[in-house]
Amino acid sequence: MGNITGMYKTFAKVCPDKIAIQTNHQQISYQKWDELINQTANWLHSLRSENKTIGILLPNDIPFLQFFAGASRAGWIAVPYDLKWKINELEKRVMLSQPSIIISTREIHSQIQQRIPNVMILEDSLKEMSQFNPATVVETEENLPFYIGFTSGTTGKPKAFVRSQDSWVASFNCSRFDFELDESEQALILGALFHSHFLYGAISTLYLGGTVFLLEKFSPIEAISSITMFPVTTVYVVPTMVEALLKQEVQVDKSIKIISSGAKWSERSKIKIRIMFPNMTMYEFYGASELSFITVLSDRDGIKKAVTVGKPCHGVEVQIRRSNQELAQQNETGKIYVRSKLMINGYFDRHERAIHPIQDNEGWATVHDMGYFDEDGFLYIVGREQNMILYGGINIFPEEIENVLSLHPDVEEVAVIGLFDSYWGQIVTAAVKGKASQLELKRYCKMHLSSYKIPRKWFFLNEMPYTTSGKIARAELINQIESEVASD
Structure with missing residues (x-):
């Protein structure tokens, strides 16, 4: 050509x-x-x-x-x-x-x-x-x-x-x-x-x-x-x-x-x-x-x-x-x-x-x-296959939840991940950078999402981990949050 x-x-x-x-x-x-x-x-x-x-x-x-x-x-x-x-x-x-x-x-x-x-x-x-x-x-x-x-x-x-x-x-x-x-x-x-x-x-x-x-x-x-x-x-x-x-x-x-x-x-x-x-x-x-x-x-x-x-x-x-x-x-x-x-x-x-x-x-x-x-x-x-959260046999794509939370005026950045749970397999977990409170965001999610898609755990961060191309490094974020959970 x-x-x-x-x-x-x-x-x-x-x-x-x-x-x-x-x-x-x-x-x-x-x-x-x-x-x-x-x-x-x-x-x-x-x-x-x-x-x-x-x-x-x-x-x-x-x-x-x-x-x-x-x-x-x-x-x-x-x-x-x-x-x-x-x-x-x-x-x-x-x-x-x-x-x-x-x-x-x-x-x-x-x-x-x-x-x-x-x-x-x-x-x-x-x-x-x-x-x-x-x-x-x-x-x-x-x-x-x-x-x-x-x-x-x-x-x-x-x-x-x-x-x-x-x-x-x-x-x-x-x-x-x-x-x-x-x-x-x-x-x-x-x-x-x-x-x-x-x-x-x-x-x-x-x-x-x-x-x-x-x-x-x-x-x-x-x-x-x-x-x-x-x-x-x-x-x-x-x-x-x-x-x-x-x-x-x-x-x-x-x-x-x-x-x-x-x-x-x-x-x-x-x-x-x-x-x-x-x-x-x-x-x-x-x-x-x-x-x-x-x-x-x-x-x-x-x-x-x-x-x-x-x-x-x-x-x-x-x-x-x-x-x-x-x-x-x-x-x-x-x-x-x-x-x-x-x-x-x-x-x-x-x-x-x-x-x-x-x-x-x-x-x-x-x-x-x-x-x-x-x-x-x-x-x-809908999302990326490797990011998919398996919650009690239901497939949940974090991108859908992220799109909703990102619309909140007090959310600067958000990443949704799945954390291991012995009963459910994985539970929906949100990592948020911004000024919004957990209660405020839960209420916001209830207006736009099915109940099983609303995050069960919330973590508020000053900074997100990134890959060198500027994307949120999900693997690093999961390790960071799992370490925090283990130390509690």
Whole structure:
């Protein structure tokens, strides 16, 4: 299908002076962008590495995207690393991904050089590559692996996955068909490029021929300022950012599209964001690191089907299966299986230097989410199989209870888990961060939940434990609460 940088040369000829990327201190045209990517690819070719894997440990700026796209054009694999990781967290992921070089700033290099090998300083690398030919580049094979990412689920233990060129090129069609994006887009990227949602937002915009506005780091004040000052038409967000934007208590009348993952959206936030941006169009998607886009909920459908995650994306097939692998009926909960060209190649095994695919022989894969289709073909997510609580023979999905409790104005964060009980098997237990009292929350639950779903035990925490990807670490939370129970 091609390379994720395949359209740059066309845009460099057709609209050479159009801005490809703009930051607070720099802007770069499509002609200059294409030349930079050629120089980066030619520089990488000159290194003659057998491994052909480059780690990127850089702040949000043009060089991050330059090395990522340049590696793709050179037929290399790019591995973004998170600047927020502690040194031991970084070490684990470097060992998993096995890069031949890592590009970082001089300041970061001085902090990690004793523990992390093969680090090259950004400024030195940029100086070297400026000497290389900006006009042409050696052709590479198509559909090579180009991206290693990490997923940790709820355990906090990282796994490395590998993605091919074709998977993202196919995903760009979702951007066109499902999000209705094209070359006219002026996309504001609010989050760190390490995270695939924001990296994809930037790279897909460049593939379509739009302009990327890049923030160095997320700030709600700076985000609103950028939306109002620049010709921004599209904003990539995650729900936690929306919560921060809402606290600014301003109204922005500009017509914009908001593209968000569907995770952790509360009904309260959805109502408030429409008040804040009265002329916005919202696109929410449900996906997974391994499976990419699965379903999309358009602005039109979001009004009448707000609690769903929408319908399958362009080119994506979705099935709901019972435990015996038979297809479930409408409104019957089962495990969600997906088949598409958007998926990862598989998990990377550093010892074997092999990729283990996630699909079965017919191309179907699952991340063990549970859900159902309604009579109109909209998908509802019930929860994740591994989080399911077995209470006296009844299956309870904590996500349903979390969604209710998160609507309470005095609840900042909540996680629902199952604690062992000799009689019931497991009992529903809530861990809450916020100002609400136990009695208040119990009464609130009685208004919205069946009696057997109301938590029997309550724990109030100052902070939640998190995985490195920012999710609540359920396994760690269970251990923490079990230890507290045992000490009582």
